[in-house]
Amino acid sequence: xKQKWQRIKSVSGPNLKLFSTRFDYMLNPRxxxxxxxxxxxxxxxxxxxxxxxENKILFVRQYRFGIEDETLExxxxxxxxxEMHRIxxxxxxxxxxxxxxxHWSFLGSIASNPVFINSYIHHWMATDIQLTHQPSLDDGxxxxxxxxxKEDVRRKLYAGFFKHPHTVNALVLFxxxxx
Amino acid sequence: xKQKWQRIKSVSGPNLKLFSTRFDYMLNPRxxxxxxxxxxxxxxxxxxxxxxxENKILFVRQYRFGIEDETLExxxxxxxxxEMHRIxxxxxxxxxxxxxxxHWSFLGSIASNPVFINSYIHHWMATDIQLTHQPSLDDGxxxxxxxxxKEDVRRKLYAGFFKHPHTVNALVLFxxxxx
Numbered sequence: 034x035k036q037k038w039q040r041i042k043s044v045s046g047p048n049l050k051l052f053s054t055r056f057d058y059m060l061n062p063r064x065x066x067x068x069x070x071x072x073x074x075x076x077x078x079x080x081x082x083x084x085x086x087e088n089k090i091l092f093v094r095q096y097r098f099g100i101e102d103e104t105l106e107x108x109x110x111x112x113x114x115x116e117m118h119r120i121x122x123x124x125x126x127x128x129x130x131x132x133x134x135x136h137w138s139f140l141g142s143i144a145s146n147p148v149f150i151n152s153y154i155h156h157w158m159a160t161d162i163q164l165t166h167q168p169s170l171d172d173g174x175x176x177x178x179x180x181x182x183k184e185d186v187r188r189k190l191y192a193g194f195f196k197h198p199h200t201v202n203a204l205v206l207f208x209x210x211x212x
Numbered sequence: 213x214k215q216k217w218q219r220i221k222s223v224s225g226p227n228l229k230l231f232s233t234r235f236d237y238m239l240n241p242r243x244x245x246x247x248x249x250x251x252x253x254x255x256x257x258x259x260x261x262x263x264x265x266e267n268k269i270l271f272v273r274q275y276r277f278g279i280e281d282e283t284l285e286x287x288x289x290x291x292x293x294x295e296m297h298r299i300x301x302x303x304x305x306x307x308x309x310x311x312x313x314x315h316w317s318f319l320g321s322i323a324s325n326p327v328f329i330n331s332y333i334h335h336w337m338a339t340d341i342q343l344t345h346q347p348s349l350d351d352g353x354x355x356x357x358x359x360x361x362k363e364d365v366r367r368k369l370y371a372g373f374f375k376h377p378h379t380v381n382a383l384v385l386f387x388x389x390x391x
Contacts, residue, residue: 035282035356038275047226049233049250051328056229057277063354070277070352071228096217097326098236098249103214104326141372143380146325147276147283149230154377173249175242177214191388193320198333198377201322205384209370 036062051075052150075145075152079122080109080199082140082158082207083132089180091130091162096175097197105179106197107204109154118155126159128169130178135162140206145199156203158211215241230254231329254324254331258301259288259378261319261337261386262311268359270309270341275354276376284358285376286383288333297334305338307348309357314341319385322378335382337390 039060046054052075059068083091092105108129112121119137127133140156170176181189189195190204218239225233231254238247262270271284287308291300298316306312319335349355360368368374369383 035273035275035354051250059277061354064351066351068352071230072278094214096214098238099251099329100323100326143377144279144375147279147376149278151278172245173247175240193385196323197326198322198381201384202377202380205380206372
């Protein structure tokens with residue numbers, strides 16, 4: 034256990050739509066220097082490794098504005114205020130893909146980016162999911178669903194195919210638990 | 213391949229120390245709605261799975277302001293302007309841990325967060341590294357080095373022990389390549 038950094042003061046920063054911000058002035062216990070750090074205050078999110086009875090995993094293909102390119106990633110999204118992250122996972126899966134039901138279990142939580150974001154991503158898996166609804170997308174979404182064989186997903190994971198870190202994280206935990 | 217979103221306009225946002233920001237107004241090809249998106253313009257970073265001759269992997273323990281907690285993560289840091297990401301990996305390893313030398317190979321690049329950040333993390337591995345320097349930390353750092361046996365790292369990875377997504381990503385690629 035290292036000596037704790039002390040927060041000298043905290044100043045609100047601009048609101049950036051996806052997150053509010055603050056600047057923390059932190060005292061380094063090693064040398065007494067004060068560091069001004071930007072912190073993004075974001076909502077937690079859930080994502081889901083969802084398996085059909087045919088051993089296919091659901092992915093969503095979408096255009097991502099940060100990298101100005103398409104990604105193939107696991108379904109998921111923001112946990113709404115007051116919502117449990119399991120419920121958010123089930124809601125996002127249904128909204129983005131139209132699939133629901135099945136048997137759910139929790140894989141674990143990993144920080145979104147511990148350096149400057151205060152939120153966590155909660156990773157879930159579900160087996161025996163079935164197509165039950167029409168997808169219902171937000172105005173800001175344009176998503177298409179792809180089903181990929183579980184063994185092909187494993188190969189893609191270890192080949193570095195997936196470009197979204199939270200998708201990689203969920204898949205690692207999934208393949209550790211469910212071989 | 214999905215239809216591309218069109219950028220209607222782009223407006224500079226505040227500078228937040230770790231990154232500059234912009235707001236992109238993007239036209240959704242599915243429904244013609246315009247979405248205002250925040251983009252963080254950040255520098256790329258490198259991290260390193262560095263193995264000693266005794267089959268131990270180097271980690272750094274440090275306090276992370278985003279989650280207000282300690283993490284155990286791989287050494288790494290920002291790629292300086294004009295610097296190659298391999299050189300950044302070697303420099304950061306030496307600065308944070310004092311280790312250098314050995315045989316280096318590239319594991320792949322994964323987006324920092326494709327949703328709202330434009331940068332990538334470049335993952336490297338090195339074998340046969342040796343302690344050759346004193347670590348030299350920035351004013352804003354307070355880091356201690358820990359060596360963990362490779363098989364213990366593998367167990368921790370699959371047990372969900374590591375809380376930094378980019379550390380998880382690098383380790384997945386490492387264990388896929390180097391068993």
